[in-house]
Amino acid sequence: MPKEAINSPRPPVYVIQANVPDAQPLPYYKIAPDTYFFFGNIAEVDGVNRGFNGNAGFVVTRDGVLVLDALGTPSLGRRMIAAIREVTSQPIRYLVISHAHPDHYFGASAFADIPDIRIISHAGTEDYVYTPTIERSVAYRKVFLPREMYHFHAVVPDLLIGGGNPAHVSVKLGGKTFEIYDTGSHHSHGDLVMWQKEDRILWISDLAFNGRVTFIGDGHVNEIDAMQDWIDKKFPDVGLMVPGHGAPQTAPFPMVSNTRRYVDTLTEKIRAAILQGQSLQDAVRMSGIKEFESWPLYELNHWINANFVYQTLEQELF
Numbered sequence: 387m388p389k390e391a392i393n394s395p396r397p398p399v400y401v402i403q404a405n406v407p408d409a410q411p412l413p414y415y416k417i418a419p420d421t422y423f424f425f426g427n428i429a430e431v432d433g434v435n436r437g438f439n440g441n442a443g444f445v446v447t448r449d450g451v452l453v454l455d456a457l458g459t460p461s462l463g464r465r466m467i468a469a470i471r472e473v474t475s476q477p478i479r480y481l482v483i484s485h486a487h488p489d490h491y492f493g494a495s496a497f498a499d500i501p502d503i504r505i506i507s508h509a510g511t512e513d514y515v516y517t518p519t520i521e522r523s524v525a526y527r528k529v530f531l532p533r534e535m536y537h538f539h540a541v542v543p544d545l546l547i548g549g550g551n552p553a554h555v556s557v558k559l560g561g562k563t564f565e566i567y568d569t570g571s572h573h574s575h576g577d578l579v580m581w582q583k584e585d586r587i588l589w590i591s592d593l594a595f596n597g598r599v600t601f602i603g604d605g606h607v608n609e610i611d612a613m614q615d616w617i618d619k620k621f622p623d624v625g626l627m628v629p630g631h632g633a634p635q636t637a638p639f640p641m642v643s644n645t646r647r648y649v650d651t652l653t654e655k656i657r658a659a660i661l662q663g664q665s666l667q668d669a670v671r672m673s674g675i676k677e678f679e680s681w682p683l684y685e686l687n688h689w690i691n692a693n694f695v696y697q698t699l700e701q702e703l704f
């Protein structure tokens with residue numbers, strides 16, 4: 387693990403051992419007063435990270451704990467709880483799920499049985515629970531992570547944001563204010579950001595990726611720029627931005643402009659290819675972006691991203 391999480395130039399390469407008991411706390415960083423961070427590996431889910439390939443965090447207040455995201459398996463969720471118990475005996479009062487992709491959501495099963503916990507998520511999470519996509523993701527993980535997926539069930543949130551529900555919820559807990567906002571479906575079936583007001587920390591989930599190529603296989607790619615503009619205007623005094631993947635970052639937040647440049651370049655290339663009448667295969671093959679070729683997860687994600695963007699734009703253009 388790197389020494390510091392904030393602005394860390396390199397991500398952790400943390401091996402999750404298959405036989406470690408769930409009572410063993412997951413490693414964590416203190417990134418601000420009362421604020422703790424689980425720093426996931428930069429990778430696809432595999433036998434090394436065993437689902438610890440995204441970030442999560444928690445905030446301790448005098449009236450209880452709020453948790454943001456639950457990582458990729460019930461086992462990791464249980465190890466998050468063990469870490470929280472190492473820091474505080476305060477009850478866990480809230481779990482906020484930024485969106486329902488497995489790396490942020492599948493650990494929620496571990497939290498669901500905590501007495502009086504409230505689980506907050508986008509209305510899209512509830513939609514996602516009934517799609518074949520989640521069945522496939524669960525089946526895939528159960529094959530090589532059977533122990534970690536033990537006791538998995540698709541958690542349905544108690545409090546929904548967006549999709550006809552309020553677009554914004556304010557949670558007050560032990561002198562801290564957590565403003566949670568619907569940011570549409572730029573990345574998934576429904577995405578949230580959370581503003582930890584007094585501490586000026588913005589949890590942006592997968593609105594920008596730090597130190598890796600983004601994943602675009604879901605949601606609406608066209609909304610990314612608009613949502614990035616929105617956080618820029620809405621939160622002019624952010625002190626620390628915490629993404630769903632990669633290190634937390636201080637101003638001027640290059641991860642936001644990097645993600646945007648990647649998305650915009652890809653979109654422009656694909657749009658031009660469609661307008662020239664190129665087939666999906668040709669457009670994807672010609673869509674390489676030199677600047678990002680050496681970035682982590684480029685080889686794995688770029689061609690999937692190009693595919694998805696082609697299909698999205700094709701529908702829009704014709």
Ligand SMILES: [Zn+2]
Pocket residue numbers: 440487489490592630631
């Ligand atoms: Zn993610």
